[in-house]
Amino acid sequence: MQNPKLHYFKPFEFFDHRGYGSEGFGRLRCVLTHANLQPAVACYRCQPGDSNWRALAMDVLRIEDGLITEIVMFMPDNFPAFGLPMIFNQNAIDGGHPWN
Numbered sequence: 001m002q003n004p005k006l007h008y009f010k011p012f013e014f015f016d017h018r019g020y021g022s023e024g025f026g027r028l029r030c031v032l033t034h035a036n037l038q039p040a041v042a043c044y045r046c047q048p049g050d051s052n053w054r055a056l057a058m059d060v061l062r063i064e065d066g067l068i069t070e071i072v073m074f075m076p077d078n079f080p081a082f083g084l085p086m087i088f089n090q091n092a093i094d095g096g097h098p099w100n
Contacts, residue, residue: 025045025047026045026046026047026048026050027045027046028043028044028045028056029043029044029045029046029053030042030043030044031043031044031084033058033082033084035058035060035074035082036060038060038061038062038063039060039061039063040058040059040060040061040082041058041059041061042055042058042079042082042084043055043056043057043058043059044056044088051089052087052088052089053087053088053089054076054086054087055076055079055084055085055086055087056076057073057074057075057076058073058074058076058078058079058082058084059071059072059073059074060072060073060074
């Protein structure tokens, strides 16, 4: 079995003027799902001026005795393997379910 691609970043680079929480980052929407028989959160980002929500990351939680003991992050190119769309439109959210 091949090792997954590992991605590293310098923590403070993530929080620059376009980082999470800034106006330039856009909006974040999280969708509850599951992966590998564990709870997961699929995160989508809508950048300013765009009406599409694009896959950002999926966090899979390992829970033991009611506590989160591990979080494994998957990059967006893995979304289709979990049956998740890479992109959905704001109109789909307004209609109820993001993959309508």
